[in-house]
Amino acid sequence: MQREAMEYDVVVVGGGPAGLASAIRLRQRAAEKGNDLSVCLIEKGAEIGAHILSGAIMDPRALSELFPDWEADGAPLNAPVSEDRFFFFSATGAMRVPNVFLPQCFHNEGNYVVSLGNVCRWLGERAEALGVEIYPGFAGAEVLFDENGAVKGVATGDMGRLRDGSEGPSFQPGMELHGKYTFFAEGCRGHLGKQLQDRFHLDDGVDPQTYGIGLKELWEIRPENHKTGLVIHSGGWPMKPDTYGGGFLYHLENHQVAVGFVVGLGYKDPYLSPFEEFQRYKTHPGIRKFLEGGERIAYGARALTAGGLQSLPKLVFPGGVLVGDDAGFLTASRIKGAHCAIKSGMLAADACFDALAAERRRDELSAYPEAFERSWLREELHRARNFKPWMNKGQTLGAMMFGVDQVVLRGRAPWTLHIDTPDYAKLKPAAECAPIAYPKPDGALTFDRMSSVFLSSTKHEEDQPCHLSLKDATAPITVNLPKYDAPEQRYCPAGVYEILCDENGANPRLQINAPNCIHCKTCDIKDPLQNIVWLAPQGGEGPTYPNM
Amino acid sequence: MKILVPVKRVIDYNIKARVKADGSGVDLANVKMSINPFDEIAIEEAVRLKEAGIATEVLAVSCGIAACQETLRSAMAIGADRGILVETDAELQPLAVAKLLKALCDREQPQLVLCGKQAIDDDANQTGQMLAALAGWPQATFASKVVIADGEATVTREIDGGLETLRIGLPAVISADLRLNEPRYATLPNIMKAKKKPLDTVKPADLGVDVTPRLSTLKVSEPPKRGAGVKVADAAELMNKLRNEAKVI
Numbered sequence: 001m002q003r004e005a006m007e008y009d010v011v012v013v014g015g016g017p018a019g020l021a022s023a024i025r026l027r028q029r030a031a032e033k034g035n036d037l038s039v040c041l042i043e044k045g046a047e048i049g050a051h052i053l054s055g056a057i058m059d060p061r062a063l064s065e066l067f068p069d070w071e072a073d074g075a076p077l078n079a080p081v082s083e084d085r086f087f088f089f090s091a092t093g094a095m096r097v098p099n100v101f102l103p104q105c106f107h108n109e110g111n112y113v114v115s116l117g118n119v120c121r122w123l124g125e126r127a128e129a130l131g132v133e134i135y136p137g138f139a140g141a142e143v144l145f146d147e148n149g150a151v152k153g154v155a156t157g158d159m160g161r162l163r164d165g166s167e168g169p170s171f172q173p174g175m176e177l178h179g180k181y182t183f184f185a186e187g188c189r190g191h192l193g194k195q196l197q198d199r200f201h202l203d204d205g206v207d208p209q210t211y212g213i214g215l216k217e218l219w220e221i222r223p224e225n226h227k228t229g230l231v232i233h234s235g236g237w238p239m240k241p242d243t244y245g246g247g248f249l250y251h252l253e254n255h256q257v258a259v260g261f262v263v264g265l266g267y268k269d270p271y272l273s274p275f276e277e278f279q280r281y282k283t284h285p286g287i288r289k290f291l292e293g294g295e296r297i298a299y300g301a302r303a304l305t306a307g308g309l310q311s312l313p314k315l316v317f318p319g320g321v322l323v324g325d326d327a328g329f330l331t332a333s334r335i336k337g338a339h340c341a342i343k344s345g346m347l348a349a350d351a352c353f354d355a356l357a358a359e360r361r362r363d364e365l366s367a368y369p370e371a372f373e374r375s376w377l378r379e380e381l382h383r384a385r386n387f388k389p390w391m392n393k394g395q396t397l398g399a400m401m402f403g404v405d406q407v408v409l410r411g412r413a414p415w416t417l418h419i420d421t422p423d424y425a426k427l428k429p430a431a432e433c434a435p436i437a438y439p440k441p442d443g444a445l446t447f448d449r450m451s452s453v454f455l456s457s458t459k460h461e462e463d464q465p466c467h468l469s470l471k472d473a474t475a476p477i478t479v480n481l482p483k484y485d486a487p488e489q490r491y492c493p494a495g496v497y498e499i500l501c502d503e504n505g506a507n508p509r510l511q512i513n514a515p516n517c518i519h520c521k522t523c524d525i526k527d528p529l530q531n532i533v534w535l536a537p538q539g540g541e542g543p544t545y546p547n548m
Numbered sequence: 549m550k551i552l553v554p555v556k557r558v559i560d561y562n563i564k565a566r567v568k569a570d571g572s573g574v575d576l577a578n579v580k581m582s583i584n585p586f587d588e589i590a591i592e593e594a595v596r597l598k599e600a601g602i603a604t605e606v607l608a609v610s611c612g613i614a615a616c617q618e619t620l621r622s623a624m625a626i627g628a629d630r631g632i633l634v635e636t637d638a639e640l641q642p643l644a645v646a647k648l649l650k651a652l653c654d655r656e657q658p659q660l661v662l663c664g665k666q667a668i669d670d671d672a673n674q675t676g677q678m679l680a681a682l683a684g685w686p687q688a689t690f691a692s693k694v695v696i697a698d699g700e701a702t703v704t705r706e707i708d709g710g711l712e713t714l715r716i717g718l719p720a721v722i723s724a725d726l727r728l729n730e731p732r733y734a735t736l737p738n739i740m741k742a743k744k745k746p747l748d749t750v751k752p753a754d755l756g757v758d759v760t761p762r763l764s765t766l767k768v769s770e771p772p773k774r775g776a777g778v779k780v781a782d783a784a785e786l787m788n789k790l791r792n793e794a795k796v797i
Contacts (some may be wrong), residue, residue: 004736004737006737006740046560046580047580049578050580115578117578118578121578133740133743135736135739135740137734138736156736159733159735169730170730170732170733172732172733172735174736175735175736175737255569297566454564455564457560457563457564459562544560544562544563546563546577546578546579546580547577547578
């Protein structure tokens with residue numbers, strides 16, 4: 001098959017904060033030096049921002065380095081955090097933690113409640129104005145290597161293949177994008193980043209990455225319940241003490257609030273359903289009082305990296321770099337990653353620009369990890385390094401010890417804790433656990449998966465190869481079902497996986513409703529056999545999130 | 549033969565439209581916008597006519613805000629040769645758009661205007677017909693098949709109970725129905741090429757058209773929510789409910 005190819009100086013895969021910041025920084029440096037440099041950025045969402053889902057509270061530190069005048073330039077950071085409240089929830093009560101006892105990482109003075117999707121839309125406009133060629137609607141489907149084994153770019157996916165993989169009547173082959181350097185900025189669990197980590201052994205000698213799934217809804221609430229900039233975080237209920245998870249409620253502008261819940265994907269109980277935990281979280285009196293009388297206007301979910309410094313892979317390989325959450329820069333203790341993503345992109349872009357100026361190509365940009373070692377980003381991740389490992393020891397002890405770590409020792413503890421088991425290996429057999437009786441949705445405050453997926457505006461051409469591939473097609477029924485009671489039915493926030501039986505209730509089979517997928521990547525992470533492989537479907541598909 | 553195809557920037561068909569809290573319209577803040585699907589079909593048909601050697605040029609026209617340039621680029625990625633944006637921030641109603649298109653037809657002298665039958669945002673289904681009236685041209689609406697030969701267009705239309713075939717002289721206005729064709733995917737190489745195609749911008753005043761709205765929107769509201777269903781025990785109960793509760797028979 002003959003694919004067309006285009007040559008660029010730099011190819012960026014992914015239009016989130018990391019990819020956009022990389023592309024912007026490259027063009028800024030080029031403009032300073034007066035030399036031209038071609039940068040192409042592809043994004044699998046139908047537009048920039050379509051697949052972005054984050055809380056989000058944004059620390060403007062990195063943005064201010066990228067665009068010192070972001071405020072005058074109209075960046076959509078419109079809701080400064082006005083008040084921080086942190087609670088430990090019980091089923092009906094709430095214990096407020098006085099702000100003086102909160103570690104610095106839980107303080108949000110100077111930060112903003114934002115829609116990260118809208119921040120990315122703004123960054124996308126800035127990038128285009130600076131001369132970055134942005135092509136939304138095209139997924140990086142395949143990494144391309146040159147004769148020396150260095151990454152030489154990516155190919156976008158084919159369009160119009162039929163379910164069996166054959167070329168349909170509207171078939172169009174993908175296109176090759178070649179670069180002197182390629183930036184991988186796919187976000188958490190990027191499917192190309194995962195292949196690169198394997199091929200170049202980037203995660204040798206580091207802790208396994210650990211993940212969370214974040215679920216989020218956008219609500220328009222009654223004006224009398226709304227207070228722009230109010231930020232609420234909570235631990236405790238509905239998570240059991242041994243499970244890491246927490247909720248948030250952020251007041252944006254225009255009487256909108258973002259309500260969400262994060263569950264650590266190292267959870268052990270196969271009956272746990274992050275989606276249902278989130279739904280019942282909203283029924284807590286401390287959350288319900290804000291939402292009642294309001295209307296849910298958007299829903300989505302996305303996995304996030306939480307391993308931090310100990311899990312950070314090698315960032316460079318011949319011809320390319322990992323930036324943002326494709327590497328795993330999120331600061332778990334601050335529940336923030338956008339500023340880390342932007343900073344990592346800028347550091348990589350600086351290294352790349354200098355290499356290009358020296359007429360280098362397709363080697364390792366080792367100046368990037370070196371600059372990271374000297375950066376405030378490294379310092380921030382270093383201080384936060386023990387958060388997730390402590391939390392793995394249970395919420396109560398974890399919170400206490402992390403408090404000591406942060407409040408008493410200010411992140412300078414003489415110890416560094418490690419995570420030794422990957423999330424997928426932590427599930428207990430179903431026989432050791434009891435099914436969880438989640439309350440039925442009421443259609444006003446709590447909802448089912450189908451009405452939620454509807455709000456994500458996700459779409460996929462049905463007649464295409466299934467983008468959720470199984471290495472072993474029999475394992476879901478021969479292993480996952482008897483051993484774990486098919487946990488994919490519960491961890492998937494979009495109802496993609498269903499166990500169906502024949503009319504006699506026998507002969508179970510796994511049905512994969514791939515068109516429901518909202519590209520959160522949780523299945524690729526949590527499947528206990530690592531049997532599910534998330535591949536990019538046709539470009540432009542998946543959710544279309546507004547204001548998320 | 550030159551073909552002019554009007555294309556409208558509308559809320560993406562895949563997005564769940566939401567009415568603004570004050571009832572003034574649909575909330576479009578940061579919502580994905582796309583080319584109107586029927587206009588995409590019209591572009592595809594025009595490009596096919598060009599590929600078949602019948603048309604020599606496909607001209608895409610959009611009316612509205614600066615962001616409509618993206619809509620024109622989408623049309624050019626499918627294969628339109630160039631674009632004209634009639635740029636205005638004013639609210640545009642079908643009659644105003646028809647007048648703008650009429651003025652452009654006077655300037656560009658197309659032999660055929662191939663438009664979508666309606667836009668999926670306001671569902672007006674008026675612009676093509678108004679343009680035909682203003683230009684004094686024949687029209688064939690809801691086309692499911694178009695054949696151009698010997699200065700005439702033979703247009704098949706899907707009507708109640710079958711197909712109707714019309715023959716009209718050119719120049720003419722033809723509006724595209726859903727089954728006219730299935731638009732191709734815009735490939736990345738073609739999107740790249742589309743960025744380099746000519747795109748001119750004019751203002752309504754340059755065309756001597758007053759676009760002031762003639763209609764005012766009183767209120768926009770969502771359809772009433774569907775009530776919960778009930779199970780009936782037998783046909784008699786169903787009949788009873790249809791007759792006495794739903795009052796439909």
